[in-house]
Amino acid sequence: MKIIKKGWLHIVMGLMMMGYVACSKNGDQSAPPSVQKITLLDSTLQDSSFTKALPNTLILVTGQNLHGMVKVLFNNQEAYFNPTYNTSTHLIIVIPEKAPTEAIDPQVPNKIKFITTHGEFEYNFVIDIPPPSIASISNENALPGDSVFVNGSSMYLISKVVLPGNREITDLTTNPAGTRIGFVMPDLGSDTGRLVIHAKYGAAMSDGPLNDHESGDVISNLTNTDEPGEKPVFNWAWWGAVRTSDPVLFPGTRGGYLQSVFGGLGPNAGDWWNDNRSGNFTNVPMFTSGIPNAEAGNYALKFEMNTKEAWSAGIMVLRFNDKFCYRFMPYLSAADGKFSTKNKWQTVTIPISQFRQTADGIEGTGAPAQMFADILKKDTVIFGYRFITEKDPVDVYNAAFDNFRIIKIK
Numbered sequence: 001m002k003i004i005k006k007g008w009l010h011i012v013m014g015l016m017m018m019g020y021v022a023c024s025k026n027g028d029q030s031a032p033p034s035v036q037k038i039t040l041l042d043s044t045l046q047d048s049s050f051t052k053a054l055p056n057t058l059i060l061v062t063g064q065n066l067h068g069m070v071k072v073l074f075n076n077q078e079a080y081f082n083p084t085y086n087t088s089t090h091l092i093i094v095i096p097e098k099a100p101t102e103a104i105d106p107q108v109p110n111k112i113k114f115i116t117t118h119g120e121f122e123y124n125f126v127i128d129i130p131p132p133s134i135a136s137i138s139n140e141n142a143l144p145g146d147s148v149f150v151n152g153s154s155m156y157l158i159s160k161v162v163l164p165g166n167r168e169i170t171d172l173t174t175n176p177a178g179t180r181i182g183f184v185m186p187d188l189g190s191d192t193g194r195l196v197i198h199a200k201y202g203a204a205m206s207d208g209p210l211n212d213h214e215s216g217d218v219i220s221n222l223t224n225t226d227e228p229g230e231k232p233v234f235n236w237a238w239w240g241a242v243r244t245s246d247p248v249l250f251p252g253t254r255g256g257y258l259q260s261v262f263g264g265l266g267p268n269a270g271d272w273w274n275d276n277r278s279g280n281f282t283n284v285p286m287f288t289s290g291i292p293n294a295e296a297g298n299y300a301l302k303f304e305m306n307t308k309e310a311w312s313a314g315i316m317v318l319r320f321n322d323k324f325c326y327r328f329m330p331y332l333s334a335a336d337g338k339f340s341t342k343n344k345w346q347t348v349t350i351p352i353s354q355f356r357q358t359a360d361g362i363e364g365t366g367a368p369a370q371m372f373a374d375i376l377k378k379d380t381v382i383f384g385y386r387f388i389t390e391k392d393p394v395d396v397y398n399a400a401f402d403n404f405r406i407i408k409i410k
Contacts, residue, residue, distance in 0.1 A: 032119030035063035035112075041092060052126035055099055061091040061114075068117035074099040075108050075127055099127045102200075103156030103178060130154040131202025132178075137195065140206075140347040141213050141304055141403055143252055144187040150197065150206075154178055157200035164193035164210055207409040208302055208349065213254060219383050219404040220281050222256035229255030240278035240384075241401075250306045250400040252345045257402035260387060265314065265394040272317075272386035279385045279401060286381050286406065292373035297353035298410040299372055301326075301383075304345045306400045310338035313392035317363055320375035321382045324355040325364035328385075345402070351409065381406065 037049035041060045053059060067088040072079045077099040085092040091114075100108050112123045131154060138149040150161070156178045161169040165188060173182040181197065188211040195206040213221050214231035222243055223232045229245065232255070236243060241258040250257060262275035272278050291299075301318065316328040328350070331339040352369055359366030369375055383404065387397070 029065075029067065030118045031065045033063060033065045033069075033114050033116050033121045035061055035066075035114065035121060035123045037062050038112075038123070038125065051124060052128050053095055054128045054130055055095050055097045055101075057095045059093060059095065061093065062089060063091075063121075064089060065118070066091050066114070066116070069114065070117060071113075071115040073113040073115075074125070075105075075110065076100065076113070095127065101127045101129050101156075103129050103154075104176075129156055129201040132156070132158070132197050132199045132204040134195075134197065134204045134206050136349065137206055137208075137210070137347060139252075139304065139345050140208055140210050140302070141253075141345070142185040142210075143254070144185055146185045146252060148183055148185050150181040150195065151179060152181075152197075152204065154201075155181055155197065155199065155204075158197060159200070160198050162196045162198065163191075164188050165191035167191075208300070208347075208407040212405060212407070213403045215405075216286065217405045217407055219284050219286070219381060219406065221254075221403050222258055223254070224256065227255055235282050235284050237280040237282050237384075240273075240280040241276045250308075250343070250345075252306070253304070253400075253402050257400050259398075259400045261398040262387075263394070263396040265389055265397070267389055267391050267393050269389040272388050277387035279404075281383050281404070283377075283380045283382050285379060287372075287376070287379060292371065292376055292379065294372045294408075295353070296355070296369040296372055296374060297351050298408060300349050300351045300407055300409045301355075301404070302347060302349050302407050303404045304402045305341060305348050306343060306345045306402075307339065307341045308343055308398040308400075309396050310340040311397065311399065312338045314387060314389045314394040314397065317386045317388060318350065318355070319363070319384050319386065320352075320355055320369075321377045324357060324369050324375050326350055326355045327364040349407075349409070352406075 039049050039060050041058050065088060069086045069091060072081055072093055074096055077096045079093055079096045081093040102108055110126045112125045114121045132152060133154055134150055134152040136151045142148050158172060158174060158181060161183060163169060167186055169183045192209045192211045192215060194209050197204045214233055218233045220235040221230055221233045222236060223230050224234045225232050241260040243256055243258055245256045258279050260276050262277060312331050318326045318328055331337055352372060352375060355369045355375060356364045357366035
């Protein structure tokens with residue numbers, strides 16, 4: 001629920017004056033409290049009372065004998081309030097972020113309890129649950145039988161997950177925090193589409209399609225003509241990293257993939273063309289005339305990645321049109337400074353708006369892409385990656401990549 005705070009201080013001062021006048025007229029300071037309505041603080045919306053709201057919502061309580069407030073509890077969770085804004089007729093308060101909801105406790109009372117120095121009062125009020133939100137999917141190109149995890153927020157009271165081909169999954173695992181859903185991937189055949197979560201308080205759709213490894217969005221799936229596993233989308237320039245289809249080395253993929261494996265790489269190694277440290281692809285015409293005019297943030301580069309060794313130094317420079325680059329260093333956000341997929345395929349998503357030009361001789365540190373057309377050259381995609389080091393050396397690196405694609409995410 002949107003909270004409008006414009007001019008709220010003037011409203012508070014006015015309400016305090018109204019409360020003062022009301023107290024003076026009523027004279028009785030010992031009568032029990034009562035609540036007439038709860039609204040948003042914005043004066044233009046105060047005629048619209050409501051009986052439910054999301055946590056963190058700033059609300060205005062209107063009633064009688066509300067002075068001398070000692071405690072306010074939302075489903076028995078105490079909420080902070082500023083006594084300065086407590087009058088006989090009004091109370092301004094924020095619903096606690098951690099107020100219990102139906103998602104945590106099905107028997108939650110759905111009440112606000114007001115405790116004053118001269119009595120108590122309970123008011124029926126539901127703490128809403130936000131609709132679910134999807135942040136990422138562990139592997140958007142998982143094989144049948146693989147475990148898949150959907151990460152996000154507010155994923156409570158889930159009734160089903162719908163996959164491409166209208167396949168409904170109800171055998172799900174969830175965590176109490178509502179941040180993860182797990183299921184086993186069925187056989188999707190050739191169906192491609194977005195995952196949808198259906199919950200009691202809303203639905204959420206993934207930002208990219210599942211099972212998308214051979215569509216027109218794919219730059220390369222590294223599978224060549226007459227090779228098994230998938231419809232070939234090759235577009236590889238025949239040099240750089242090692243192309244293989246070994247199902248034992250990096251299990252869980254279809255057809256071909258690239259492996260970059262090297263070690264003993266010292267600091268400031270810019271010779272990316274050595275030691276299997278690059279992925280090079282041919283120019284790929286992919287898009288219709290309207291798409292290049294879209295905002296860069298509406299699209300993303302996606303690919304699957306699999307690491308045999310933890311990655312803790314060095315930079316994988318992802319490059320479009322030899323001009324816009326992204327310095328891919330996922331270990332920087334890892335808790336221990338080491339990024340690892342534990343020899344499982346994992347989907348990576350990087351919005352095109354995060355690709356930047358060169359600044360001060362360093363790729364990927366300048367102005368960001370604004371339009372999709374920025375990363376194109378005559379309506380074709382020129383893409384590749386290069387692994388370099390700066391101040392930190394790399395003792396060993398062993399990772400595989402597959403299904404490079406550009407997806408509309410907004």
